[in-house]
Amino acid sequence: MRFTPDTLTLLRHPALRTLLGLGLAASCLNTHAARPMITDDARIVDAKACQVESWVKSNKGSTEYWAIPACNFTGNLEVSFGGSAINQNGSTQNQSYVIQGKTLFKTLEPNGWGIGLAFGNAMQPRSDTERHLLSSPYAYVPASFSFKDDRFVLHTNVGWLHDKPNNRNRATWGLGSETQLAERTWLIAETFDQSAGKPFYQLGVRHWLVPDHVQIDTTYGNRFGSGSEERWISIGLRLLSVPFLP
Structure with missing residues (x-):
């Protein structure tokens, strides 16, 4: 690894060193995010406001259609519930659902850091032909670190997932970044692991059509090392409201 001055600045961030240490510990013992990232951020929807994240994910041999609404009713608890339909060979094969809560212990500020806790349950069919759903509970700690007045933000996740279909517990982790390319455009890059085998990676761009309210993205x-068998392309739309809840 080449250590540039910017790299050394990142490593000197005391909270970042602590979280990277936790991440390494979790990996030796061997996760939902703002579109289009899988690695979650230490942010929540504004108090009394809601958002809807929707996207299409094209895999080899199948297409997923997702929609996940979320609202912040209390000021520090974001609750989301949504799901997906998977189209394979011209017909909908199965549907899955996810419900999640996320709260913050420290709010992310420019040139500062934030940390929270997310917990939820992912539900999926036992097989393509059965309607009975298997529940896979999970929890993770999202932490975010802001640099250069929010023009570069680093996110880390360390967590746990009970893989019900395979009846085993898994450690999960994620490391991702947001880099501002223009006033409304951001580059995202991340690597994460939520299953057995080699980690995944994702690259993409998000762009605000209406700042803080309408966002589009693609990834x-x-x-790593899988060739074309597990690659995907996604296109997403994110809508955020003004505060309106009682």
């Missing part, structure tokens, strides 16, 4: 992702 390319794959598993």
Whole structure:
């Protein structure tokens, strides 16, 4: 690894050193995010406001259609519930659902850091032909670190997932970044692991059509070393409201 002055500045961030240490510890013992990232951020929807994240993910041999609404009713608890339909060979094969809560212990500020806790349950069919759903509970700690007045933000996740279909517990982790390219455009890059085998990676761009209210994005992702078998392309739309809840 080449240590540039910017790299050394990142490593001197005391909270970042602590979280990277936790991440290494979790990996030796061996996760939902703002579109289009899988690695979650230490942010939540504004108090009394809601958002809807929707996207299409094209895999080899199948297409996923996702929509996940979320609202912040209390000021420090974002609750989301949504799901997906998977189209394979011209017909919908199965549907899955996710419900999640996320709260913050420290709010992310420019040139500062934030940390929170997310917990939820992912539900999926036992097989393509059965309607009975298997629940896979999970929890993770999202932490975010802001640099250069929010023009570069680093995110880390360390967590746990109970893989019900395979009846085993898994450690999960993620490391991602947001880099501002223009006033409304951001580059995202991340690597993460939520299953057995080699980690995944994803690269993409998000752009605000209406700042803080309407966002579009696109990504390319794959598993390291898997060739074309597990690659995907996604296109997403994110809508955020003004505060309106009582």
